Amino acid sequence: MSRRAPISVSLILILTAAVWPPAAGAVVPMTALPAGASADSTGADPGGMDLDRIPQGAATGYMVGTTLLAEGDLAGALPFLAQAYRMSPDELTFARTYRDVLQQVGYLRDATDVARRIVKGHPESYEGWERLIGLNVAQERYADAREALTACRAVHPDSSRLDLVEAELLLRTHAWAEAMAAYRQALPRHPAHQERIYGAMAELASLLNRPEEAAALWTEGLAAKPESRSLRLGRIQHLVDNQRDEDAMTVAVEGDSLVAAQGRDRAWVELTSGMIAQAGREEAAVALLQPMWERDVLDVGAALQLSRLHARAGAWERAITLAREITVRWPEAARPHLFLGEFLAGRGDLEAGETEIRRAVELGGEDPDNLLALISILSRRHPDLFTGRAAAGAAQAPVREVKELADRAAALLDDDAPLSVRMMLGATYQGLGDHESSIAFYERAAEDPELRRNALLNLSLACEETGRRDEALAALETLLADHPDDHVIQNALGYTLADRGQDLPRAESLIRSALKSEPENPAYLDSLGWLLHRRGLPLEAFDYLVRATNALPEDPVILEHLGMVLLSLGRHDRAYEVFLRAEAVGGDSANLEAVLKDLQPAAPAGGER
Numbered sequence: 001m002s003r004r005a006p007i008s009v010s011l012i013l014i015l016t017a018a019v020w021p022p023a024a025g026a027v028v029p030m031t032a033l034p035a036g037a038s039a040d041s042t043g044a045d046p047g048g049m050d051l052d053r054i055p056q057g058a059a060t061g062y063m064v065g066t067t068l069l070a071e072g073d074l075a076g077a078l079p080f081l082a083q084a085y086r087m088s089p090d091e092l093t094f095a096r097t098y099r100d101v102l103q104q105v106g107y108l109r110d111a112t113d114v115a116r117r118i119v120k121g122h123p124e125s126y127e128g129w130e131r132l133i134g135l136n137v138a139q140e141r142y143a144d145a146r147e148a149l150t151a152c153r154a155v156h157p158d159s160s161r162l163d164l165v166e167a168e169l170l171l172r173t174h175a176w177a178e179a180m181a182a183y184r185q186a187l188p189r190h191p192a193h194q195e196r197i198y199g200a201m202a203e204l205a206s207l208l209n210r211p212e213e214a215a216a217l218w219t220e221g222l223a224a225k226p227e228s229r230s231l232r233l234g235r236i237q238h239l240v241d242n243q244r245d246e247d248a249m250t251v252a253v254e255g256d257s258l259v260a261a262q263g264r265d266r267a268w269v270e271l272t273s274g275m276i277a278q279a280g281r282e283e284a285a286v287a288l289l290q291p292m293w294e295r296d297v298l299d300v301g302a303a304l305q306l307s308r309l310h311a312r313a314g315a316w317e318r319a320i321t322l323a324r325e326i327t328v329r330w331p332e333a334a335r336p337h338l339f340l341g342e343f344l345a346g347r348g349d350l351e352a353g354e355t356e357i358r359r360a361v362e363l364g365g366e367d368p369d370n371l372l373a374l375i376s377i378l379s380r381r382h383p384d385l386f387t388g389r390a391a392a393g394a395a396q397a398p399v400r401e402v403k404e405l406a407d408r409a410a411a412l413l414d415d416d417a418p419l420s421v422r423m424m425l426g427a428t429y430q431g432l433g434d435h436e437s438s439i440a441f442y443e444r445a446a447e448d449p450e451l452r453r454n455a456l457l458n459l460s461l462a463c464e465e466t467g468r469r470d471e472a473l474a475a476l477e478t479l480l481a482d483h484p485d486d487h488v489i490q491n492a493l494g495y496t497l498a499d500r501g502q503d504l505p506r507a508e509s510l511i512r513s514a515l516k517s518e519p520e521n522p523a524y525l526d527s528l529g530w531l532l533h534r535r536g537l538p539l540e541a542f543d544y545l546v547r548a549t550n551a552l553p554e555d556p557v558i559l560e561h562l563g564m565v566l567l568s569l570g571r572h573d574r575a576y577e578v579f580l581r582a583e584a585v586g587g588d589s590a591n592l593e594a595v596l597k598d599l600q601p602a603a604p605a606g607g608e609r
Helices: 009-021 056-068 074-087 093-105 107-123 125-136 142-155 163-172 176-186 191-207 209-222 229-241 243-260 266-277 282-294 300-312 316-329 335-347 352-364 367-381 393-412 419-431 435-445 454-465 469-482 487-500 504-517 520-533 538-551 556-568 571-586 589-602
Strands: none
Touching: 009 209, 056 074, 056 093, 056 454, 074 093, 074 300, 093 107, 107 142, 125 142, 125 191, 163 191, 176 191, 176 393, 191 209, 191 229, 209 520, 229 243, 229 266, 243 266, 243 282, 266 282, 266 300, 282 300, 282 419, 282 435, 300 316, 300 335, 316 335, 335 352, 335 367, 352 367, 367 393, 367 419, 419 435, 419 454, 435 454, 454 469, 454 487, 469 487, 469 571, 487 504, 487 520, 504 520, 538 556, 556 571, 556 589, 571 589
16 A cells, blocks of 8 residues: 555454553452451452562552552552552552553553563563553554564464454554464454454455445355344445445345334334435435335335435425325324425425424423424524513513423433534523523533534533633633634634723724625624724714614614614714614613603604604
């Protein structure tokens, strides 16, 4: 090969598991204690050795060190264990304990030196060789690790214990042919690891651009382990990658037949068709699924996959017809009604879509997806739902329902729920004016790199609304550091600083940079106008705010800003009219009513507005 190819993560799992035990297992096991001691007082075992024959300073250091280990104080234990080891370096228990603590606190080179002395003095110990190999691997000293493994083989020529370690060390050092041979040799000697060995061999063949060999290995492995999910998935993925879609579907059908015979849910056909579609061959996926639907051999998941593929192609009528047939075939299933509702809404029939999604909620009220879908379609059917205009009268009903749906969905979430769901719930609560509830959802959603930008932008707004001004500013500063040229973030941070009257020169620089990217963006025009107002330049501010208002004539925040600038210019009558408009389109009623009351005497005669 012309360059070194990256190694798949799955190829290194065996090595990681086989070479070194978890840190908790590094302390000497407690099988015996010296006379007069107890488990609580020592926390470690001297290995049944006679402490009387060991120099007093070494024995004392070891006992003090292991007592500190039992208390969890590794750093405190280390100097005492070092004392014991240096005074009695050939005492195996002292050496092992000292080596293990060195490794746990991160002194890998020192731990390696001790491990090397252990195998020199006790070559019969597999544990010593395995730990020495593991320490070398941890430092990516693969040549040293292979040297240690070769030395171990010389002492234990008939052992198979390190077969897999050897194969994967060869892999890490890019000895491809030797690694493949080592895996093949290990295969019959390690029946418990056949699944992982076949997977490693097949991936290695793919890495070496030998697709036929990889295919044969996936097939061989699946024949040996037909119930293996990882081997079936690898076989299907390999076939899909090589555009052998019919063969991939055959493997999927076999897998579904196997799990169905065991009373488990089928999923391979659905998964495989999705992989084919994701590879850009949606028509091929439809062509494979449609005859299976007509023969009535698809389960509900695969049937819904077919309907979704029609919808993604814009074939709404076919998608809707198929979804209706699925609801008839599986009348008690919620998801077909969810899909049908979303297809109807996608075609533009929101009322019919809402009816079907409500049916999905009736059948599957414990599924957050159904609840969130109903929130989504209600927001589309009631455009004022999240604008603040639905606060009174009959319009309150959908607001109350959305709040109830959001609370139910939030209560159903577990730690494995997609972060996109948390993002939607955050937006829902924020849209309803419950900024406090939205914060926790945005904080979790920000853990997803794809959601992070929008989650932190919304989080900053929610924090601002709840009085957490420092947190709001910190979120925006973090975003700007991550995206220094993002004009949305520039404007958001610039506006926040301007609104606080803080670091106005920097705020103006940020906002003007955003405006340079989009000179007619009304949000950016508003930000600059408001900043100029805060700097005591009402005439300049007025020009920008008029332009912003012309672009967004019903934005309450822009109208409030324009009203404040008009007041500073002495145009009380015009300011009164603008504040009235701001209140009518959902502005902050409490603040606006106070301002309007103060301005009432300046209103035109006769009560005209």
